[in-house]
Amino acid sequence: MQDSICIKFADLVRASFLDRPNRFIVRCRLNGSGEEVQAHLADPGRLKELLLPEAVVYLRPVDNYKRKTKWSASLVLAPDGVTLVSLQSTLANRLTAQALEKGAIPELAGWDRKRAEYTVGRSRWDFCLENSQGKRLLLEVKSCTLVEDGIAMFPDAVTERGKRHVQELTRFQAEGDYETAVLFVVQRADGKRFKPATHIDPAFASALKTADNHGVRLLVYNSLVDVTGITWGRKLRIDFS
Numbered sequence: 001m002q003d004s005i006c007i008k009f010a011d012l013v014r015a016s017f018l019d020r021p022n023r024f025i026v027r028c029r030l031n032g033s034g035e036e037v038q039a040h041l042a043d044p045g046r047l048k049e050l051l052l053p054e055a056v057v058y059l060r061p062v063d064n065y066k067r068k069t070k071w072s073a074s075l076v077l078a079p080d081g082v083t084l085v086s087l088q089s090t091l092a093n094r095l096t097a098q099a100l101e102k103g104a105i106p107e108l109a110g111w112d113r114k115r116a117e118y119t120v121g122r123s124r125w126d127f128c129l130e131n132s133q134g135k136r137l138l139l140e141v142k143s144c145t146l147v148e149d150g151i152a153m154f155p156d157a158v159t160e161r162g163k164r165h166v167q168e169l170t171r172f173q174a175e176g177d178y179e180t181a182v183l184f185v186v187q188r189a190d191g192k193r194f195k196p197a198t199h200i201d202p203a204f205a206s207a208l209k210t211a212d213n214h215g216v217r218l219l220v221y222n223s224l225v226d227v228t229g230i231t232w233g234r235k236l237r238i239d240f241s
Helices: 091-101 160-175 202-213
Strands: 006-008 013-022 025-030 036-040 056-061 071-077 084-086 112-120 123-130 136-144 146-148 151-154 179-186 193-196 217-226 229-235
Touching (some): 006 091, 025 071, 084 217, 091 112, 091 123, 091 179, 091 229, 123 160, 160 202
Parallel strands (some): 151 193
Antiparallel strands (some): 013 025, 013 056, 112 123, 123 136
16 A cells, blocks of 8 residues: 555755755755756755755756756765755645555544635645544644654754644633544654654644544654655654653
8 A cells, every 4th residue: 555655756965964054945966977066855844854064966857948957856865875955844634645645654543534725714834634524633744854773853943833733722622613634644654653743842732632632643654765766654752742
């Protein structure tokens, strides 16, 4: 089942990371030619544990005259020299859409995808699901790239927006109009369990623990990543200790 939940990559070009002028741009040196190029970075996270000087990155060429950059950053090789990590945060939602369609998330069995980008309250939620009784479930998806000593963690930078999302879902769950869930998609294969990054954003971690106590479903799945694509992985245990 999991093997069929996969997003394939076009041919990627190996390069070395040089620096990050801003959140959405990285400067890299192409292997072979030595040419220095700028690439769009679709992951606005801090990524300081991954984007180290001379880190191996994989870039995708983009032929779009409307784009200022001719490259997009797709992958980075973690400091262990083995693990590839996706730098495309939107892939988490695309993988989740496939997993929902193919029933690969047992915790959401019986819930069918009704709509993506569904607005309720102050926020737009990634998915609205519905069951046979007409009950609706709001599902928020978060892309996770930080792993230390086998522990996947979120966030890698303070996220006021993420905290607000979790608090809103907790309120919706308590009011009873919606069921709610947060799904963390770890875009790398080396995470063995998951915990909120309390040392980075204690307010988010506290909000997530409160959500868990109030019945918000918290789910974590990792991914298998190589230069050909990213594949839905296995469920990870959540640890609040």
